[in-house]
Every structure is written in C-alpha cells, then in structure tokens.
Amino acid sequence: MALSYVERLQLWVMKAIMAFLYALFWMLTPRPRADAPTKVPPLTNPLLKLSATQLAQKIRRREVSSVEVVQAYIDRIQEVNPLLNAMVKDRFSAALLEAAQVDRMIEEETVGGEEDLAQRLPLLGVPLSVKESFALQGMPHTTGLRSRAGLLASVDAPPVAYLKQAGAIPLGVTNIPELCMWGESHNRLYGITNNPYSLDSTPGGSSGGEGSLLGAGGSVIGVGSDIGGSIRIPCFFNGVFGHKTTPYVVSNDGQYPPCSGRQEDYVSTGPMCRYAEDLLPMLKIMAGPSAHKISLSQPVDLKKLRFFSVPHDGGSPYTSPVDKQLLQAQRQVVEHLESDLGVKVQELHVPELKYGYQIWEVFMGLPDKDGKPPQPFAELMGEGGSSVWAPWELVKWMLGRSSHTMAAIGLAMFEMASGKPSQFILQQKEALERRLEELLGTDGVLLYPPHPRLGYKHHHALFTPLNFAYTGIFNTLGLPVTQCPLGLSREGLPLGVQVAAWRHQDHLSLATALYLEKAFGGWRDPGDP
Numbered sequence: 001m002a003l004s005y006v007e008r009l010q011l012w013v014m015k016a017i018m019a020f021l022y023a024l025f026w027m028l029t030p031r032p033r034a035d036a037p038t039k040v041p042p043l044t045n046p047l048l049k050l051s052a053t054q055l056a057q058k059i060r061r062r063e064v065s066s067v068e069v070v071q072a073y074i075d076r077i078q079e080v081n082p083l084l085n086a087m088v089k090d091r092f093s094a095a096l097l098e099a100a101q102v103d104r105m106i107e108e109e110t111v112g113g114e115e116d117l118a119q120r121l122p123l124l125g126v127p128l129s130v131k132e133s134f135a136l137q138g139m140p141h142t143t144g145l146r147s148r149a150g151l152l153a154s155v156d157a158p159p160v161a162y163l164k165q166a167g168a169i170p171l172g173v174t175n176i177p178e179l180c181m182w183g184e185s186h187n188r189l190y191g192i193t194n195n196p197y198s199l200d201s202t203p204g205g206s207s208g209g210e211g212s213l214l215g216a217g218g219s220v221i222g223v224g225s226d227i228g229g230s231i232r233i234p235c236f237f238n239g240v241f242g243h244k245t246t247p248y249v250v251s252n253d254g255q256y257p258p259c260s261g262r263q264e265d266y267v268s269t270g271p272m273c274r275y276a277e278d279l280l281p282m283l284k285i286m287a288g289p290s291a292h293k294i295s296l297s298q299p300v301d302l303k304k305l306r307f308f309s310v311p312h313d314g315g316s317p318y319t320s321p322v323d324k325q326l327l328q329a330q331r332q333v334v335e336h337l338e339s340d341l342g343v344k345v346q347e348l349h350v351p352e353l354k355y356g357y358q359i360w361e362v363f364m365g366l367p368d369k370d371g372k373p374p375q376p377f378a379e380l381m382g383e384g385g386s387s388v389w390a391p392w393e394l395v396k397w398m399l400g401r402s403s404h405t406m407a408a409i410g411l412a413m414f415e416m417a418s419g420k421p422s423q424f425i426l427q428q429k430e431a432l433e434r435r436l437e438e439l440l441g442t443d444g445v446l447l448y449p450p451h452p453r454l455g456y457k458h459h460h461a462l463f464t465p466l467n468f469a470y471t472g473i474f475n476t477l478g479l480p481v482t483q484c485p486l487g488l489s490r491e492g493l494p495l496g497v498q499v500a501a502w503r504h505q506d507h508l509s510l511a512t513a514l515y516l517e518k519a520f521g522g523w524r525d526p527g528d529p
Helices: 005-028 052-060 066-084 092-108 113-120 158-165 208-215 232-237 276-293 324-341 351-364 377-382 390-398 406-416 423-440 469-477 506-520
Strands: 087-090 127-131 169-174 221-226 241-244 268-273 306-309 345-347 444-448 481-488 494-500
Touching: 052 066, 052 092, 052 113, 052 276, 066 087, 066 092, 066 127, 066 169, 066 208, 087 208, 092 169, 127 158, 127 208, 158 169, 158 221, 158 276, 169 208, 208 221, 208 232, 208 268, 221 232, 221 241, 221 276, 232 241, 232 481, 232 494, 241 276, 241 469, 241 506, 268 276, 276 506, 306 324, 324 345, 324 444, 324 481, 324 494, 324 506, 351 423, 351 469, 377 406, 390 406, 423 444, 423 469, 444 506, 469 494, 481 506, 494 506
Parallel strands: 127 169, 127 221, 306 345, 306 444
Antiparallel strands: 087 169, 221 268, 241 268, 241 481, 444 494, 481 494
16 A cells, blocks of 8 residues: 555655754764774673573572672673763662672571572572663663753662562663663763674664663673563664563563553563573563463473564565665574474565554554553653753754754654554554464464664664664564574674564563574674674
C-alpha cells in the first residue's frame, strides 16, 4: 500500500529537517586531534575477564575477596571513564565498604556454607552498574533533565532492589539520552557518552551508558530498559549481551519517565552483561515474584527447536538498507546452526515488517483502557511546568540558550506533526502478530538484524532516526528478544543479531544466546589490536 498523504508529508518534513541538521553538524562538529586515542585500552586485570557467575563463585569460595573484585572494577572505570563518560555518578567508597562487609560475612559463615550462600545470595559481592533512569537509593535520578538536577532517589527501583538483595554491589549510575527517548546517550546535564570500540561513535541509547561501560570492561552486569530497542541497540553497538523480557515479568516501577497511555504493554526491563551465562540468573533475580511467568528452569534442546531467519524488513522507506556485513554475519549464524546442530533454518520475508516504524508509532500513541492518552513528550520536557514549544526551543538551541538537546527538540517537533492512526496500519500489526504466533509457538526462534547500520558517528542518528524500527517492532508485539554479539566488522565495530521467541518463551532465546557465545566468541575486548 502507498503511503498516505500525512505519512508522505511526515517523511518529507523529516528528511528536510535531517538534511538541514546534517549540514549544521558537519560545519559545527570539531575534528578530533590526530594523536587522540580512538578506543579504550585493553583489559589487564584477569578478574575483569570473568563472568558475574564465576566471580560470585570465587568470592564464596574465598579464592578472591569482594574488595579485590570491586577495586578491580573501580580501577577500570577510572581508567576508561575519562574517555567514555559512561558512568555519570559513582558510589565507590560505599561500594568498597559493602564489599568489606561481604568478605567479613563469608569469613564468619558457619551454617550452610557455600551452597547455602549460592542459594540465598547468588550475586554476593559482585559489582553492578545501573542506568540512571532507574532509582538507586542516594544516586541521581534525573534522566538527563536539567530541571531535575540535584534530585536523588530515596528508594531502589524493584529490579535494582532484587539484585542488591541477591548480594550485588552497585558502583554507580550510567548515562542516558534526555528522557530516554533517543538512540544517542547525550543530554545537557551529563554530556555525551562514547563507544569503547570507536570513541567518536555513539554507544546507542537509551541504555547507552550501560552498554558503553559494559563493552569497555568497566562493568560485568547492568540494568537496562527497552521501549524501542533501548537495551538491544546499545548491546549491539557495544558488543555485549542484553535481553528484552516478555512484558509484565520484570517490574518497570521506579523509572523516570513513568509509563503512560499503553506504554506499559511495550516497555521491558532486563539484564545487560558481557557474558551470556549471566543473563538467565540475572533475569530470574530481577523478575522477583513474577519469575514463574517464564520457564527459566526448563531445559532447552536446541536441536529440537525450529529456527527462522529474516534478513531485512522488506525495504521500508523509513529505514536504511541493512549493512552487508550484518547480512553476512546472520548468514554465518544460519550456516553454523545447520552444520553443527543439524537443523534446517528457514529464511523468511515477512511483508508486514515493512511497516515496523508506523506500527510502533501508532501503538505507542494509543490511550490506556480509560481513554487517557500518553503524556506528550513536550510536556515531559517541561518537567512539571508548561509544555515546551518545540519551534521556540529550536531557536534557543541555535543561540546556545536551550536546556535541551537537538534530539529532544526534534522529537517534540515530530510529535507536533503526528497524524491519526490508520486502519491499514492496525491491520498490519494484527496480521504480523498472528503470523509470528503461528510461526514461533512454544519451540520457534527468529533471527533478525538489530539495526540496519553498524555503529554511528556521534549525532548521525539524527539523519536516519527511524532505524530503531528493527528493534521497536518487537516491543509492539511484546516478544522476548536476546541481543547477541557476533564478533567485529572490518572497521572493528561490533556485529550482532537479535534472537526472538514468542511471549513467555524467554528461555529459548537465552539458550540460543549461550550457544552463539560459544560458537562466535561473544564479547571482544575493544582494546585488543
């Protein structure tokens, strides 16, 4: 079906604005010095190359102290954060005190021993990083808004609380885009975050600070949230693992901005980590009393699964063509699954995916069951006051007087031009939902690119802002998806693939991630030559 008049107008306006912004940024962006570092240095401490599961075991067995582990991560953050600006506020002194308490507790443990500790406190003594949009007691909780500067969280968000109760020790909070609604972790409060593999590139968003710190080896496990790809895109750009959980399994409470309209149906909180074996135990902890909703303890025989591969969205006018290196990486996954497991991977072309962006936009704007629409982005930017008027904010930005980023202003302007949902798009979503439910069932796994492009240079996401449709469509469908690294491109940037399953079948994509880590090497040290 051809685009409607309103859709054509939106696309034309968007492309015109993007062309103007591209020219403006090209003129204003300073060029890096010839002698400036291009990526973070390699890891040297062997403790940084162990999974959280391995670290917890070594701490319980007294093979290493929690203080040693926490100090190793503090040292690494202090080494790389000046290059990355990933952690925006630390709690190093408190973390070291908590680590010392862990070590004393283990020394004094007389009942139950190691097995009891593993059951009660599976992450005892392991460092943790947290996305700044989550409440972490005593830490900033601003989501990058200048109007919220100085605001500290008085409690922990539930998933953070569960991880702390399992023994994890938070080191600090990490950077995000303004109000979490952009693919570049940049705001006027904390500045911009860099990618550890290419310092002049973006780590993605909105969990970009988490992705950057994890990819650089400055964290081993982290907490992220995802409403359009905000876990998966940063995990892809930074070469780490992440999981978008089936909705309503992990609590979304304690985040800012809060959900409105029907957004609760599409947002997911989930784990981010460097090692695939940490995904499932983290998710089990973060889900708390809702862990029973997904069969995390159910064994998975990959040879009995049905695998499907979709190489692209079919040519949407809103998205870029998929990079040839990403297509090749996905083909290599298919070939390996077929040769090693003896399964047949069916390649599919799903025509409804071509409307992925329009579907996401329509459903994100739907009212809740009481008919109340989602809170406008311009109103959120105003933070308790009147809504910002985007054209005026653009003028202020050009004069260097705005408290908001160009991305946030652009989103507010785009919101002004949004039209009413079309019946055709609603039908496409329903058809896609039926197709994937029949296709995947309880034993199907789908491979799909995480993004059409490899890592962007800073601010270049402004020129192709709708490429997140490759991840956003799964939010609208409510499917669990695990993002898996697949080595590095010729340019040294991470490659990767999304692994999706049907609702509440999270264990299938998590098991596939473990397999792909062994097959393709998982996370790579960005500092290696």
